[in-house]
Amino acid sequence: xxxxxxxxxxxxxxxxxxxxxxxxxxxxxxxETVQAIIADVRARGNQAVFDYTLRFDRLELSAATVEVQAxxxxxxxxxxxxxxxxxxxxxxxxxxxxHRKQKQETWISTDEADVLLGQMVRPLxxxxxxxxxxxxxxxxxxxxxxxxxKVAGVxxxxxxxxxxxxxxxxxxxxxxxxAGVDRVFKIGGAQAVAALAYGTASIxxxxxxxxxxxxxxxxxKQLVFGKVDIDMIAGPSxxxxxxxxxxxxxxxxxxxxxxxxxxxxxxxxxxxxxxxxAKQVADEVEKQxxxxxxxxIARQSIDRYGxxxxxxxxxxxxxxxxxxxxxxxxxxxxxxxxxxxxxxxAGAIFMGHHTPEAAGDYLAGPNHTLPTGGTARFxxxxxxxDFVKKSSIVSFSRAGLxxxxxxxxxxxxxxGLQAHARSVSxxxxx
Amino acid sequence: xxxxxxxxxxxxxxxxxxxxxxxxxxxxxxxETVQAIIADVRARGNQAVFDYTLRFDRLELSAATVEVQAxxxxxxxxxxxxxxxxxxxxxxxxxxxxHRKQKQETWISTDEADVLLGQMVRPLxxxxxxxxxxxxxxxxxxxxxxxxxKVAGVxxxxxxxxxxxxxxxxxxxxxxxxAGVDRVFKIGGAQAVAALAYGTASIxxxxxxxxxxxxxxxxxKQLVFGKVDIDMIAGPSxxxxxxxxxxxxxxxxxxxxxxxxxxxxxxxxxxxxxxxxAKQVADEVEKQxxxxxxxxIARQSIDRYGxxxxxxxxxxxxxxxxxxxxxxxxxxxxxxxxxxxxxxxAGAIFMGHHTPEAAGDYLAGPNHTLPTGGTARFxxxxxxxDFVKKSSIVSFSRAGLxxxxxxxxxxxxxxGLQAHARSVSxxxxx
Numbered sequence: 001x002x003x004x005x006x007x008x009x010x011x012x013x014x015x016x017x018x019x020x021x022x023x024x025x026x027x028x029x030x031x032e033t034v035q036a037i038i039a040d041v042r043a044r045g046n047q048a049v050f051d052y053t054l055r056f057d058r059l060e061l062s063a064a065t066v067e068v069q070a071x072x073x074x075x076x077x078x079x080x081x082x083x084x085x086x087x088x089x090x091x092x093x094x095x096x097x098x099h100r101k102q103k104q105e106t107w108i109s110t111d112e113a114d115v116l117l118g119q120m121v122r123p124l125x126x127x128x129x130x131x132x133x134x135x136x137x138x139x140x141x142x143x144x145x146x147x148x149x150k151v152a153g154v155x156x157x158x159x160x161x162x163x164x165x166x167x168x169x170x171x172x173x174x175x176x177x178x179a180g181v182d183r184v185f186k187i188g189g190a191q192a193v194a195a196l197a198y199g200t201a202s203i204x205x206x207x208x209x210x211x212x213x214x215x216x217x218x219x220x221k222q223l224v225f226g227k228v229d230i231d232m233i234a235g236p237s238x239x240x241x242x243x244x245x246x247x248x249x250x251x252x253x254x255x256x257x258x259x260x261x262x263x264x265x266x267x268x269x270x271x272x273x274x275x276x277x278a279k280q281v282a283d284e285v286e287k288q289x290x291x292x293x294x295x296x297i298a299r300q301s302i303d304r305y306g307x308x309x310x311x312x313x314x315x316x317x318x319x320x321x322x323x324x325x326x327x328x329x330x331x332x333x334x335x336x337x338x339x340x341x342x343x344x345x346a347g348a349i350f351m352g353h354h355t356p357e358a359a360g361d362y363l364a365g366p367n368h369t370l371p372t373g374g375t376a377r378f379x380x381x382x383x384x385x386d387f388v389k390k391s392s393i394v395s396f397s398r399a400g401l402x403x404x405x406x407x408x409x410x411x412x413x414x415x416g417l418q419a420h421a422r423s424v425s426x427x428x429x430x
Numbered sequence: 431x432x433x434x435x436x437x438x439x440x441x442x443x444x445x446x447x448x449x450x451x452x453x454x455x456x457x458x459x460x461x462e463t464v465q466a467i468i469a470d471v472r473a474r475g476n477q478a479v480f481d482y483t484l485r486f487d488r489l490e491l492s493a494a495t496v497e498v499q500a501x502x503x504x505x506x507x508x509x510x511x512x513x514x515x516x517x518x519x520x521x522x523x524x525x526x527x528x529h530r531k532q533k534q535e536t537w538i539s540t541d542e543a544d545v546l547l548g549q550m551v552r553p554l555x556x557x558x559x560x561x562x563x564x565x566x567x568x569x570x571x572x573x574x575x576x577x578x579x580k581v582a583g584v585x586x587x588x589x590x591x592x593x594x595x596x597x598x599x600x601x602x603x604x605x606x607x608x609a610g611v612d613r614v615f616k617i618g619g620a621q622a623v624a625a626l627a628y629g630t631a632s633i634x635x636x637x638x639x640x641x642x643x644x645x646x647x648x649x650x651k652q653l654v655f656g657k658v659d660i661d662m663i664a665g666p667s668x669x670x671x672x673x674x675x676x677x678x679x680x681x682x683x684x685x686x687x688x689x690x691x692x693x694x695x696x697x698x699x700x701x702x703x704x705x706x707x708a709k710q711v712a713d714e715v716e717k718q719x720x721x722x723x724x725x726x727i728a729r730q731s732i733d734r735y736g737x738x739x740x741x742x743x744x745x746x747x748x749x750x751x752x753x754x755x756x757x758x759x760x761x762x763x764x765x766x767x768x769x770x771x772x773x774x775x776a777g778a779i780f781m782g783h784h785t786p787e788a789a790g791d792y793l794a795g796p797n798h799t800l801p802t803g804g805t806a807r808f809x810x811x812x813x814x815x816d817f818v819k820k821s822s823i824v825s826f827s828r829a830g831l832x833x834x835x836x837x838x839x840x841x842x843x844x845x846g847l848q849a850h851a852r853s854v855s856x857x858x859x860x
Contacts, residue, residue, distance in 0.1 A: 044657040056485035084844055087837040098547055101539065109531065116781070117528055119794050122774060124808055138845050164520075171844055207808040226663040233656040251856055292848050337823070343821070348595035351546070351825035356853035359826055362841045363834060365500050378554055378637040378659040380820040390710035391669060391773070391809035395766070395781035395790055404793060407517040411792045414514055414601055415568050416721050419687035423786035426681055 002256075004278060004284050004307045007316065019267050019305050021326070023235035023373055026215055034190045034219045041194035046201045054190040057133075057164045061185035061186060061323065063202045068173065069185035077174035081332035084171065085102045085178075091363035098365030099148040102384035108393060115400045123153035126204060127387060128228075129181070129222075130211035131172060133162035133188050134310035139175035140361060144368050145210050146179035157181050158206055160196065163190020188213075193220035197228045210382065212369070231382055235373035236265035239357055240326035244333040245274030247353045251386050252332055253284035258358050259328070260301035261294040267305035269316045269326075278308045303392050318342050325376040328357045347376045401427060432686075432736045434713050437746065449735050451755070453471030455802055456645055464620045468652050471488060471624035476631045482621040487563075487594045491616060493632045498603065498614040506603035513719045514601065515608075521793035522608050529578040530793030532814035538823060544573045545830045546822035553583035556634060557817060558626035558658075559611070560641035560651075561602060563592035569605035570791060572734035573583065573811065574798050575641050576609035582817035588636055589609050591766050592618020618643075623650035640812065642799070662814055665803035666695035666830050670756035672747045674763040677783045681715030682762055689758070691724040692732035697735035699756075701747045708738045732753055743762050748772050755806040758787045777806045831857060 005012055040048040050061045067113035077085065108118030113159040117200035129145040131137065142159065149157045159176055161168060163186045176184055185203055186194065192203075193213075199205030209221055225232075239259040241252055255269035273276050286301060292298050295298030311317040319341060321329060325345035334337060336351040345347060350357050361368045404429045411419035435442055440612055469738055470779060507515065538548030559575040561567065572589070579587045591598060594617045606614055608625060611745045617625065622633075627815045629635030639651055640661035651660040655860060667687040686698035703706050710797075715732060722728050741747040755775035763769060766781040773779060777800030778786040778789050790799045801809035824835075842850035 016627075021720050035542075052527070083840060087840040090834075091453045091841065092539075101537070102549065104534075107531070111524075111795075112811065115794060119532065119730070119813075120770075121795075122777070125774070140841060140845065142522065154736075158614065169805065186574050201705060206519055210691040222656075225655075226805070229805075235565045248856075254702075254849055254853035254856055258847065258853050261847055261849045288849065288852065293846070294848070298849065299599050302642045330772075330795035340550075340823070343550075343582075344555070348822040349550070349821065349823060354831045354857060355824055355826040356857060358847075358850040358853045359831065359834070359838055360822070364545060364826070365541075365823060366549075370822075371819075374819070375656070375659075376819065378819055381822050382455045383549075385815065385822065389775075389806065389808055390813065391776045391806070392494075392778040392811050393770070393781065394778060394785055394790050394792070394794045394796060396785040398784045401786075403788065404789070407520050408789055408792050410513060411521060411570060412788055414517075415570065417691055417788075418724070419684055419691045419718065419728065422718065423681065423684035423688050423753060423788045426678075426684055427784060427786060 002282050002302050002308055004282065004308045005192045005309065006310045009257065013105050013306070018140065019197055019307065019376070022265055022267065022305055026219065028218055028412065030215055030219050034216055034223060038194040038220060038223060039077065039192040042190055044196050048196050049187055049191045049200055049203065053187055056189055057327055059163055059164050059166055059186065066185055066187065066202050073173050073177040073184065076170045077177040080174045085174065088139060088143065088175055088178050091140065092147050094363045094365045095143055095147040096151050099151045099384045104134045104385070104388070113400050113403045114397055115404070116395040118363055120391045121388050122384060122391070123155070123388050124207045125154070126156040126206045127154045128206035128209045129157060129159045129292055130209060130213050130370050131159055131194065132213055133159040133164055133168065136160065137169040137172045139169070139171040140213060140243060140368065142172055142175035142181070143179050146181050148175065148367065148382065150180045152384050154387050156204070158196065158204060159184045160192040162186070162192070182188070189221035190216045193217055193224060194270060197224035210384070210386065231369060231386060232371060232375070232379050236267065237372055238260050238267040238326040238328065239269070240321055240324065241270045241313070241332050242321060242332040242339070243270060243272040243274070244314055245272060245277045246429040247332050249280035250284045251331060251353070253281050253288050255330060255356055256285055256302070257292065257298055260298040260306060265299055265305065266301045268302060269307045269309065271309040271311050271320055273311050273313055273317065274372060275310055282308055303316060305424070321346070327370045327372045327373045327376060330355070330357060330386070345376045347371045347381055432712050432732050432738055433688045434738045434740065436740045437663045445737070446527070449737065450804070452579070452695055452697065452735055460645055460649050464646055464653060467620040467840070468624040468653060470620055471630065472628050479617055479621045479625050479630055479633065482619060485619055486619055488597050489593055490578040496615055496617065496632050498616060500649060503577040503603050504615065506600045507607040509575065509600050512603045513603065513843045518569060518605055521570065521578050523654060524793045524795045525573055525577040526581050529581045529814045534815070534818070536719065543830050544827055545834070546825040548657045550823055551818050552821070553585070553639045553818050556586040556588065556636045557584045558636035558639045559587060559589045560639060560643050560647060561589055561591040562643055562754050563594055563598065566721065567599040567602045569599070570798065570854065571642060572605035572611070574604055576611050578604065578797065578812065578814055579817045580610045582814050584817050585614070588626065588634060589614045590617050590788065592616070592622070592623040592661065592704055606791055608712050611755050618648045621649035622776055623654060624649055627654035638816070640816065652774065661799060661816060662805070662809050666697065667692050668697040668756055669699070669758040670702045670751055670754065671760040671762050672751060673700060673702040673707065674744055674771070675702065676764045677720065677762050679707060679710035681783070681786070683711050685760060686715055686732070686784055687722065687728055688793050689716055690728040690736060690787070691722060694727055694730040695730045697736065698732060698749065699739065701741050701750055703740040703743055703747065706738055712738055731784045739768070745801045751776070757800045757802045757806060758790070760785070760787060775806045777801045777811055
């Protein structure tokens with residue numbers, strides 16, 4: 001049974017800390033293991049990648065077989081049911097439409113000193129997308145990473161997906177084909193991240209690696225950060241639902257379980273001002289849990305990291321939400337737009353009673369890669385910004401430099417940098 | 431004497447790798463030392479910070495003295511020469527003007543399925559700015575970090591600056607006052623980064639830490655990344671100048687030395703199509719070197735990591751530039767705007783013969799915190815974007831959910847996530 005808490009409970013702080021700290025500790029030895037794999041891939045290239053793939057994925061690869069051929073992607077797309085294809089194509093289109101709105105243009109402008117300044121926006125040259133294999137192989141994840149990269153204008157989108165024993169989810173390959181992924185490689189784990197970061201004879205070096213993965217993949221991404229860019233460090237997923245007693249308990253119970261069925265570490269929290277509503281949601285969670293094929297995962301998540309919190313009023317609920325900065329925030333209240341301006345931190349905000357979080361997972365349009373574990377305080381959803389970079393442009397005329405030169409020289413001198421000062425004064429003939 | 435290279439030299443690749451890899455290895459033990467300091471600050475808070483400050487900065491602090499009082503900032507501002515104040519104020523104004531143009535607005539829009547989607551942009555609540563102490567205490571650095579944060583609307587900008595033996599550069603405090611920094615603390619090193627990331631009784635926990643620092647500071651930032659955001663992992667600085675034989679050799683020599691005088695690991699490279707011009711620049715570098723107060727630093731940098739490269743033509747020069755993705759790129763050519771569209775990767779681009787890089791360091795307007803060591807392939811200059819975060823907004827009407835619900839349910843089911851599917855189908859009465 002999902003626990004019910006009140007802020008005034010003596011045990012509230014402890015109970016809540018258990019939820020907040022659930023993702024903090026990586027198993028001992030992971031960093032060392034991953035460091036060794038990265039060093040090996042840097043040293044031995046392809047052969048190291050193939051060796052680890054044989055060991056971890058029981059799949060024998062060579063330079064001739066490591067890449068999925070274009071015809072295999074075509075065949076995968078042709079093999080899936082028509083309505084599946086239509087659903088994935090609709091999702092791809094809506095994701096592209098939303099992310100296109102995030103596009104920033106190159107600009108240039110002049111100012112009162114006749115100095116021309118600007119900012120040039122360019123897509124990254126090559127991006128690597130990590131897609132988990134096995135059960136957790138989600139075509140939606142392919143779309144959410146590859147479509148924005150293509151919309152941004154990334155010239156080459158490379159995908160890696162482990163294929164344990166040679167098996168792969170055909171929907172994942174079909175989604176890659178729909179999204180316009182340029183190349184797909186049958187590798188995964190830390191070795192795939194290392195190959196993308198440093199390049200091997202078969203795997204091209206990329207500029208950025210995005211996409212979810214297990215603790216080895218996440219650790220590898222963290223370790224290669226700086227050598228390439230990465231999207232973000234994702235912890236376990238969470239949802240917070242703010243409710244004012246309006247709406248249907250069964251709907252919110254399904255939303256809580258939608259989070260919980262992802263994995264045992266997921267956290268699903270409802271905060272409501274209505275005690276009776278709380279009780280009904282708790283009963284519904286119990287009832288619906290029994291109908292899930294992933295009941296065991298969802299139950300562990302709900303039992304350990306789920307909670308229904310009784311708030312005195314919506315102010316208390318909003319303060320709480322701002323304190324935890326949830327990844328997913330549902331405003332399941334009668335008038336969500338009245339509350340929206342007071343939400344300071346959240347990855348994605350789902351408004352009102354007809355917007356289940358699941359809509360955002362698949363095809364509302366915004367990205368489903370969101371900052372977790374309170375990092376919505378400072379991280380943003382994956383977006384077009386992740387697939388471009390900027391260069392500043394500075395252009396002085398002779399007159400402009402004459403106008404501002406004295407102050408530049410002054411600051412350079414007070415910082416003790418003579419060559420800086422001279423680079424300006426020489427140009428001014430002084 | 432600065433070395434002269436040609437791409438056709440048999441030793442070119444080796445000579446160049448030496449330059450590219452100059453920043454790669456952190457001294458052994460730094461990570462362990464910094465990890466221990468962070469753990470200690472987490473465990474003992476203020477007292478750990480005060481202990482390290484006494485040990486490393488020979489400065490005894492307490493909760494009563496760790497913070498610089500507002501009156502001290504006012505006094506610092508009043509103490510500096512009038513023309514210094516005017517120069518710093520001009521710089522602050524121009525930096526604010528440029529960064530204001532980077533502002534992104536919250537938007538919301540509807541689509542053909544009557545779904546309302548948007549993106550909410552909000553400033554970070556609290557940012558910490560690291561400012562190095564001692565000789566390398568640059569007021570320009572304070573402005574380049576604090577001004578954009580304030581323009582973005584960050585509610586509280588906290589600065590840390592070590593004060594070895596109690597001493598501090600008054601220009602640094604004056605710049606903090608001009609930029610509107612809210613609080614200043616007399617701490618530095620890994621202990622200051624840890625205090626900002628986790629908070630102590632005296633130091634408030636921040637959402638993001640920006641600003642340059644030594645290897646201990648950089649390592650600490652890297653280790654707390656994820657707990658808070660950081661700006662970027664900065665390596666040693668570099669400049670690349672592309673030249674077509676036009677312009678004045680002495681000017682470009684000064685620009686090369688402007689980079690070199692920063693530190694021994696800086697790299698200054700001129701690539702020119704004109705052999706005679708190359709020779710004149712080399713002679714000028716030698717001549718001007720002897721006139722620098724920081725001659726020893728600049729000479730080490732020029733000798734080890736400086737180079738003049740002779741290119742066959744501008745195409746070769748541009749290709750090379752795109753390959754190394756320089757932090758600072760000067761287009762010291764007759765027609766820089768003809769080349770600009772072909773520049774794929776660079777932190778900041780300085781156009782033509784009247785735009786010395788030093789102008790960008792102080793008051794052109796764009797940020798002087800730029801991606802180094804080839805990371806301009808995927809990182810951007812510090813900007814307003816660094817001081818805001820975004821939330822996605824999703825709002826379905828009942829009709830909108832009815833229109834798209836079938837496809838959401840379809841994808842949820844093919845991903846095997848029943849509760850996801852149910853959260854939609856229940857709302858649709860199915």
